[in-house]
Ligand SMILES: O=C(CO)[C@@H](O)[C@H](O)COP(=O)(O)O
């Protein structure tokens with residue numbers, strides 16, 4: 462089954478617990494942590510994430526767009542995030558970091574910006590549970606899906622097949638009813654959708670619709 466992770470970035474952030482309840486039929490809530498250094502935007506940090514975890518509504522998929530994840534990311538795993546994704550462009554010792562995140566009980570993802578080549582993460586893949594291909598420049602919700610990322614997703618899927626690695630491919634940015642089929646066909650199986658889900662009248666219906674479009678292509 463394709464996994465749908467709605468991003469709460471463009472939700473009603475004054476009522477995050479209520480917004481998680483709206484999307485609780487999804488597989489996890491994608492929580493974008495931005496520090497105004499790695500990206501030119503600021504969201505929330507550990508206290509907000511901890512408080513969402515305490516509500517125990519659904520698994521939390523933390524997407525850390527922060528500088529120095531080697532220092533800050535383990536606390537998100539210790540807090541109980543289901544998965545913690547850091548960016549390869551920001552990490553100093555990604556394999557050690559992955560080990561520390563696993564030790565703290567989280568699944569681990571490594572993300573790449575649109576301009577970062579796959580070669581930057583190729584050697585890290587055996588240590589990961591998920592690779593995140595950004596399909597927008599990280600920092601903001603509501604941007605258009607960058608179609609030129611499709612060959613990158615396809616190459617990553619081929620690489621995983623060649624190396625017999627069973628890790629997830631997450632796509633994030635501009636995922637909607639109009640773009641999810643292409644991403645799924647190229648090889649992605651975890652889909653982050655922010656504005657598509659929170660901009661819909663019925664979030665649960667949108668989640669179901671996205672799943673239904675992606676499932677026939679599923680690399681599950
Ligand atoms: O990480 C990010 C942006 O940096 C994403 O998670 C976006 O928040 C997804 O939002 P949409 O593009 O689906 O509106």
Ligand SMILES: [Fe+2]
Pocket residue numbers: 468491492493524633653
């Ligand atoms: Fe994200």
